[in-house]
Amino acid sequence: MKRRNFLGTIGAGAAPMAAPAQSTSAASPKPLSIGLIGCGGRGSYLAQETLAVKAAGNPVDLKAVCDIYQPRLERLSTRLKAKPFSSAAAMLGEGAVDAVIVATPDRTHLPLALQAIRAGKDVYCEKPLSHWSQFDLLKQFVAEARKSKAVVQVGAQWVSDPIWTTAAQRIKQGAIGKVVHAQTGYFRYGDGGERGMPVEDPNAQPGRGLDWLAFQGDGQARPFSVSRFFQWRMYMDYAGGPIMDLYPHPLTRLLKALNVGMPERVVAVGGRYLFDGGREVPDTVDVLIEYPGGPSVSVLGTQGNASGLDTVIRGSEGTVTFDKSFGMTFTPRPGGEGASMTLNSQPFVQDHLSDWLHCIRTRQTPRCDIELGYTVQVALIMAMRSLTGRKVAFWNSSRETITMG
Ligand SMILES: NC(=O)c1ccc[n+]([C@@H]2O[C@H](COP(=O)([O-])OP(=O)(O)OC[C@H]3O[C@@H](n4cnc5c(N)ncnc54)[C@H](O)[C@@H]3O)[C@@H](O)[C@H]2O)c1
Incomplete structure (x- = not known):
């Protein structure tokens, strides 16, 4: 060269790679049914993105949402008219979704993504792919993802x-x-x-409506604190x-x-x-x-x-x-x-999501595979x-x- x-x-300024086209003609495929795990800041944003991608003609339905904290689950499921689940296992067990978005704190990304690919789902997993202490789990996930041929997109959307x-x-x-x-x-x-992550309820307690064990995942068991739960980015455990x-x-x-x-x-x-x-x-x-x-x-x-x-x-x-x-x-x-x-x-944000959806349909390799x-x-x-x-x-x-x- x-x-x-x-x-x-x-040429300068021209788009070198078109966003994957999704046909809305009479031959449109059946809408992909998506389940979203994690109804906090990022999950809510990705829900909006999914609606925007759908409005742009991509056949996709956000059918189910899951969170271990009831108030956020209720809020998003009501807004989206999506079925609420308080555990990912229940959502996956019902078998009503084709693919899953994981937007929980870092430590639960891979355990949830692993459950999803074992249930035969394709996965959009938020960055970082794992918690920093989960190297062995990362290798296991990569091996299983390769074997399953699941379409896995890591949510580092700027790469799109x-x-x-x-x-x-x-x-x-x-x-x-x-x-x-x-x-x-x-x-x-x-x-x-x-520190600025909003503490939605300073009186929140673990128990019904807040599953502290599921939040901690494979991490060290700690006494509950509202800061650890709502402001988890401050702590090395999460x-x-x-x-x-x-x-x-x-x-x-x-x-x-x-x-x-x-x-x-x-x-x-x-x-x-x-x-x-x-x-x-x-x-x-x-x-x-x-x-x-x-x-x-x-x-x-x-x-x-x-x-x-x-x-x-x-x-x-x-x-x-x-x-x-x-x-x-x-x-x-x-x-x-x-x-x-x-x-x-x-522009690239919706592209990252629609690239994943396109690859689910075509079984191609997504941009952040x-x-x-x-x-x-x-x-x-x-x-x-x-x-x-x-x-x-x-x-x-x-x-x-x-x-x-
Ligand atoms: N790609 C991006 O630009 C971008 C931007 C922001 C956040 N993120 C990523 O998204 C993830 C979530 O961040 P956030 O800011 O939305 O956090 P958040 O605390 O606002 O939301 C996380 C949600 O997950 C829920 N949750 C925790 N454990 C769960 C489990 N086991 N099952 C189901 N739900 C569970 C929590 O109750 C909470 O509602 C992080 O890993 C973060 O790095 C990515």
């Missing part, structure tokens, strides 16, 4: 912006030469995403701070473009430098990931300052820069071939182990294990 054709036949697929194609064709270095990150100010909550987004996009597989070693440094007072998770973390033979990848960020950085992929023959609005610019190395070119970002999800999650788990253990995490590719040194 000539480097001057970095963007190939795609077509510029990442375009970047992947061009980089694979050698457009920027040998890729040696890449940077990305997540910078913002405030811990509203953790969350992991920026590495688990924020970095799945930039790292998934970057790894989509780089297509590098598993890391060789990962080191992470950081801590709780700004926010304290009961918050367990760090607010600032820098992660360095080395892939075999390169590139070296940096994922940097803090919640103490919103002055961010562009995502940049550096090759021996040129550079690809993704600015904050995710436009993509190719720049040849000084004296190299070709002129700078820019491709604008495209289990293989991409696995490579992202392994790097993030290695980063968490490095951060918490203050050591370097190494990946053993033949045994698929992590060792610390």
